[in-house]
Amino acid sequence: MSLSExxxxxxxxxxxxxxxxxxxxxVIGGRLTGAPVQMWKSRLSWRIALSVFLxxxxxxxxxxxxxxxxxxxxxxxxxxxxxxxxIVPLISNNIVDMLxxxxxxxxxKRLTTSTRVNGIxxxxxxxxxxxxxxxxxLALVLRGLKNIPQNYYGSDGxxxxxxxxxxxxxxxxxxxxxMDSAHVSEQVxxxxxxxxxxxxxxxAFVTTVLMIALGHWLxxxxxxxxxxxxxxxxxPEDPNILDSPFDSSDEIGGAIDVALSLIRQNAENIKxxxxxxxxxxxxxxxxxxxxxxxxRIFFLQSLNERIQAQEGDNPDRFxxxxxDLDHFKDVNDSMGHNIGDAILRAVGKRLRASMPESAIVSxxxxxxxxxxxxxxxxxxxxxxxxxxxxxxxxxxxFKVFNxxxxxxxxxxxSTYPDDGIDPDQVLKNADIALNRAKEEGRDTIKEYSExxxxxxxxRFQMLRDLRDAMEKDQLLLNYQPQLDLTTxxxxxxEALIRWWKPDNSKEGGYFxxxxxxxxIAEQSGLIVPIxxxxxxxxxxxxxxxQKAGYGMRIAVNVSGAQFHQSDIVSCVSKILxxxxxxxxxxxxEVTESIFMEDINHTVETLQQLHGLGVELAIDDFGTGxxxxxxxxxxxxxxxxxxxxxxxxxxxxxxDAAIARTIVRLGHSLNLKVIAEGVETKEHExxxxxxxxxxxxxxxxxxxxxxxxxxxxxxxxxxxxxSFSES
Ligand code: C2E
Ligand code: MG
Ligand code: MG
Numbered sequence: 186m187s188l189s190e191x192x193x194x195x196x197x198x199x200x201x202x203x204x205x206x207x208x209x210x211x212v213i214g215g216r217l218t219g220a221p222v223q224m225w226k227s228r229l230s231w232r233i234a235l236s237v238f239l240x241x242x243x244x245x246x247x248x249x250x251x252x253x254x255x256x257x258x259x260x261x262x263x264x265x266x267x268x269x270x271x272i273v274p275l276i277s278n279n280i281v282d283m284l285x286x287x288x289x290x291x292x293x294k295r296l297t298t299s300t301r302v303n304g305i306x307x308x309x310x311x312x313x314x315x316x317x318x319x320x321x322x323l324a325l326v327l328r329g330l331k332n333i334p335q336n337y338y339g340s341d342g343x344x345x346x347x348x349x350x351x352x353x354x355x356x357x358x359x360x361x362x363x364m365d366s367a368h369v370s371e372q373v374x375x376x377x378x379x380x381x382x383x384x385x386x387x388x389a390f391v392t393t394v395l396m397i398a399l400g401h402w403l404x405x406x407x408x409x410x411x412x413x414x415x416x417x418x419x420x421p422e423d424p425n426i427l428d429s430p431f432d433s434s435d436e437i438g439g440a441i442d443v444a445l446s447l448i449r450q451n452a453e454n455i456k457x458x459x460x461x462x463x464x465x466x467x468x469x470x471x472x473x474x475x476x477x478x479x480x481r482i483f484f485l486q487s488l489n490e491r492i493q494a495q496e497g498d499n500p501d502r503f504x505x506x507x508x509d510l511d512h513f514k515d516v517n518d519s520m521g522h523n524i525g526d527a528i529l530r531a532v533g534k535r536l537r538a539s540m541p542e543s544a545i546v547s548x549x550x551x552x553x554x555x556x557x558x559x560x561x562x563x564x565x566x567x568x569x570x571x572x573x574x575x576x577x578x579x580x581x582x583f584k585v586f587n588x589x590x591x592x593x594x595x596x597x598x599s600t601y602p603d604d605g606i607d608p609d610q611v612l613k614n615a616d617i618a619l620n621r622a623k624e625e626g627r628d629t630i631k632e633y634s635e636x637x638x639x640x641x642x643x644r645f646q647m648l649r650d651l652r653d654a655m656e657k658d659q660l661l662l663n664y665q666p667q668l669d670l671t672t673x674x675x676x677x678x679e680a681l682i683r684w685w686k687p688d689n690s691k692e693g694g695y696f697x698x699x700x701x702x703x704x705i706a707e708q709s710g711l712i713v714p715i716x717x718x719x720x721x722x723x724x725x726x727x728x729x730x731q732k733a734g735y736g737m738r739i740a741v742n743v744s745g746a747q748f749h750q751s752d753i754v755s756c757v758s759k760i761l762x763x764x765x766x767x768x769x770x771x772x773x774e775v776t777e778s779i780f781m782e783d784i785n786h787t788v789e790t791l792q793q794l795h796g797l798g799v800e801l802a803i804d805d806f807g808t809g810x811x812x813x814x815x816x817x818x819x820x821x822x823x824x825x826x827x828x829x830x831x832x833x834x835x836x837x838x839x840d841a842a843i844a845r846t847i848v849r850l851g852h853s854l855n856l857k858v859i860a861e862g863v864e865t866k867e868h869e870x871x872x873x874x875x876x877x878x879x880x881x882x883x884x885x886x887x888x889x890x891x892x893x894x895x896x897x898x899x900x901x902x903x904x905x906x907s908f909s910e911s
Contacts, residue, residue: 225396227400227404230396230399233395233399234399238388238392241384241388242384242388245380245384245388246384249380249384253376256372256373256376260372261366261369264301265345265347267300268301268302268347268362268364269347269349269353269362271302272288272296272305272354272360273354273356275288275292275295276354277289280357283310283357284316285316287307287358288317293305293317293319294319296319296320297320297321301364302320302363302364303320303321303344303363304322304362305319305320306318306323306326307359308359309357310357310358312329313328313329320363323361323363325346326361327359333348336348339366342367342370344367345363345364345369346361346362346363347362402437405431406438409441410440412427413445417448417452421451421455422452422455422459423452424449429442471486473547475529475533476529476533476534476548478533478554479548480549481549481555483547484547484549484555484557484612487545487557488503488608489608492601492608501559502601502603503557503558504556504558504566504570505557505611505614506567506571506574506598507554507555507596507598507615507618507619508536508553508554508555508574508578508596508597508619509550509553509595510532510552510553510593511595511627511628512627512781512782513525513528513551514782515781515782515783515784516592518783518784518785518786519783524586524590527585528585528590531583531584531585532578533554536554536556536577536578539573539574540556540574541558543559544557544558549612556574558570560600567598567599567600567632568632572630574594575594575596578594579593579594579628593627594628595619595622595627595628595630596619597616597620597621597633598631598632599611599612599614599632599633617638618631621637624704647697647701647705648705648709651702651711654686655715655718659685659686659687660682660684660718661682661683661684661685661890662683662719662722662723662890663681663683663887663888664680664681664890665679665888666881666885666886666894666897667879668881669879670877670880670905673903673904673905674903675898675901676737676738677737677738677739677740677772678737678739678740679740679881680722680723680739680742681699681888682699682703683696683699684696684697684699703744710746712744712746713746713747713750716743716744716747717756719742721763723739723771724739724741724764726739726891727764727766728764730898731770735898737770737898738770738771738772739766739771739772740802741773742774742804743773745776745778745782748779748786748787749782749783753790754790754797761797761799767798768798769798769799769800771800773802774825775804776803777806788818788819791819791820795820800823801819801822802822802824803821803825804827805825805828806827807826808829816850817854821856822856823856823857823858824856824858825858825859825860826844826847826848826861827861828861828862828882829862830847831860831862831868831872832864834868834871835871841871844872844877848875848877857878858878859877859880860879860881861881862882863881863882863884864884868882869884884908885908
C-alpha cells in the first residue's frame with residue numbers, strides 16, 4: 186500500500202469520526218452484556234419488527250374478512266335450524282284436508298310467544314296457496330311454485346325469514362317463518378373482537394420472537410463489527426479489536442472474520458509504511474545519498490551526543506578534521522559530474538575504511554568531509570589523525586572508469602574541548618583552519634589557532650575598507666620598468682597596484698601591499714572591478730607612451746578570478762578601443778593557478794585574448810603546479826621567472842638550476858624569458874650568462890608613480906651599466 190492509500194484510509198476514519206460519540210454509546214457493553222437492551226434500541230430491529238407485525242396483521246385481517254361472513258351464515262343457519270325444530274313438531278300428522286292449515290291457531294300463538302319465531306305462513310304444496318298466517322307480517326311471500334325464494338335477512342339484522350320446503354319439513358307444505366335474529370349480529374361482533382385480540386397477541390408474539398432472533402443472529406454481530414470498525418478508525422495503526430465470538434460458518438460470522446482480518450492487515454500495512462517512511466526520512470535527513478556517509482547534521486548530532494554521554498572528571502578529547510579536495514571543481518567541470526561523483530564515492534569509501542569503527546566519517550559539503558574521533562592514549566594528537574587522513578587520500582591515485590586521478594586534500598584540524606566546547610564551534614574552527622590550509626597553497630594541514638579568528642575579522646574589515654578605497658580613489662598604480670638584457674633598452678613596464686590608506690599619522694597614511702589585499706579582493710570578487718580599473722589606467726598610460734612615440738608596452742597582472750568570473754576578453758577589447766592602445770603593446774600576466782580551474786574555459790579565453798593581439802606572460806613561473814605539457818597548448822609569449830629563484834640563484838645551486846632550466850625551456854618553446862627581482866649586478870651577470878632575455882627589478886627601478894616612471898624613461902641613458910652597484 187502506498188502512502189497516498191494510507192491517507193485515504195485515514196481520511197475515511199476521520200469522516201466516520203464525527204458520528205463516533207453516538208455510536209460509541211450504543212456499542213458499549215458488547216455482545217454478552219448489553220445486546221438484548223441494544224435490540225430494543227435498534228432502529229433496524231424496530232423497522233423489521235414493525236413491518237413483520239403489520240404484515241401478519243394485514244394477512245390476518247383479510248382472513249378475518251372472509252371468516253366473519255361464514256360465521257354469520259352459520260349463526261343464521263343455526264337460527265333457521267332452531268326455527269324448523271320448533272315448527273315441525275307442531276305440524277299435525279293427521280292430514281285430512283290438504284287445503285286446511287295443519288297447525289292450530291293456539292299452536293301458532295304458542296310458537297310466536299315461546300320461541301324465536303315471530304311470524305309464520307303456511308302454504309299448500311300443490312299450488313303454494315296461503316293456508317294460514319300468524320304473527321308478524323312476512324317479507325317473503327310465495328307466489329306460485331316457481332321461483333320460490335330461500336331466505337331473507339332483514340336490513341337491520343333484527344329478523345331472518347326462511348322458506349322451509351316440504352322435504353325439509355317432512356310434511357307436504359311450504360312454511361315461511363320469520364325468526365328473531367338480533368342476537369346474531371352481537372355474536373358476530375363478539376367473534377370479531379375475539380379474533381382480533383388473538384391476532385394481535387399472535388403478531389406480538391411472532392414479532393417478539395423475531396426481534397430476539399434478529400438481535401441474536403443479526404444485530405449483535407453487526408454491532409460487534411461496528412464496534413471494531415470504530416476502534417480501527419480511531420486508531421488504525423493499533424486497533425484494540427476483539428476476536429469474533431460468532432460462528433464463522435454463517436454469513437455474518439464469515440463477513441466479520443474477513444473484516445477483522447482486513448483491519449489487522451491494514452494495521453500491519455500502516456505500521457510497515459510508517460516505519461519505512463521514517464527510515465527513509467531519517468536517511469534523507471541524516472545521510473548523504475551519494476556516498477552513503479552521514480551528513481553534516483548527523484555528524485554534529487553524533488558528536489554532540491558523544492560529548493553529552495561523557496561522565497567522570499576526565500572526559501575524552503575529540504579530534505575534528507575538516508577535509509576539502511583540492512581543485513575538485515576543475516575535475517567536475519572538465520571531466521563531468523559522473524567522474525566527480527565516482528571520485529567522491531571512492532574518497533568516502535577510502536576515508537571510512539581507513540578510520541576505526543568508532544570514528545564518524547561524514548560528507549559535510551560538496552567536496553568536503555568531516556571526521557571526528559575520540560583521542561586516546563595511543564592516538565592523542567588531532568594532527569596525527571589529520572596526517573593519516575591526508576595520507577590516505579594522497580597514498581595512491583583514485584581509479585575511476587579506468588583513469589587514475591591523483592587527488593590531494595587540504596585539511597583543517599581542531600580539537601574538542603581545546604578549540605571550543607560547542608561541537609558546532611569546534612567544526613567551524615576546523616573549517617576556518619581548512620580555509621587557512623587552502624589559502625596557503627592547498628595540499629596542507631592546518632591546525633586551528635585562535636589567531637585565525639582574529640585574522641578572519643581583520644579580513645572582513647579589510648574588505649569593507651577596500652570597497653571604501655575604491656570609492657575614495659585610494660588605489661593607484663606604480664610602474665616598474667622592464668629592460669632588454671642584451672640591448673639595454675626599456676621594453677616596457679609592469680603596472681603594480683598600490684593602496685594608500687590615509688590615517689592620522691605624520692605621513693598622512695600608509696601603503697597596504699597588494700599581497701595583503703589582492704587575495705581578499707579575489708575571494709570576494711572585488712578583483713573584477715579593481716582589475717578593470719587597473720587595466721584602464723595602465724592602458725591609458727601606455728597609450729600616452731604610444732602617442733609620445735615610445736616603443737614601450739605595459740604588463741598588467743590579471744587574477745584567476747578575473748578569468749573565471751568576468752568576460753575579460755570583451756573588457757580588454759573595449760579598453761583597448763577606448764584608449765586607442767595597440768593590442769601588441771599590452772601584455773597580460775597570469776599565474777599558473779589559472780590552469781588549475783576550468784581548463785577548457787582558460788584555453789578558450791587565452792586564445793581569444795591572443796586573437797586580439799594581446800601578449801601573454803606566465804608570472805611567477807616555476808612556483809605553481811602547471812604541467813609542462815600545458816605550455817605547448819597555450820598561446821604564451823613570455824615566461825617570467827619567479828623572483829625567489831633569482832634572489833637565491835647566487836647561493837643556492839638548486840635555484841640557479843631552476844632559473845637556468847626555465848630560460849632553456851622558454852627558448853626551446855620559442856618564448857621570451859624575463860627575470861624579476863633583479864636587485865644586483867651579480868643577478869644581472871648570472872642572467873646574462875644564462876641568456877635570459879629581459880629583466881625587471883630594484884636594480885633598475887622600484888615600482889614608481891607614473892610621473893617618476895616617465896622621468897626615469899626620459900633620463901635613461903640606454904646603458905645597463907649606468908645603474909649603480911646596489
Ligand atoms: P608580481 O606580479 O610578481 O609583481 C612583482 C612584485 O615584485 C611586485 O610586488 C614588485 O614590487 C616586486 N619586485 C619587483 N622587483 C623587485 C626586486 O628587485 N626585489 C623585490 N624584493 N621585489 C621586487 P608588489 O607590487 O608588492 O606586488 C605583489 C604582487 O601583487 C604582484 O606580484 C602581483 O601578483 C600582485 N599584484 C600587484 N598589482 C596587481 C594588480 O594590479 N592586479 C593583480 N591581480 N595583482 C597585482
Ligand atoms: Mg606580475
Ligand atoms: Mg611575479
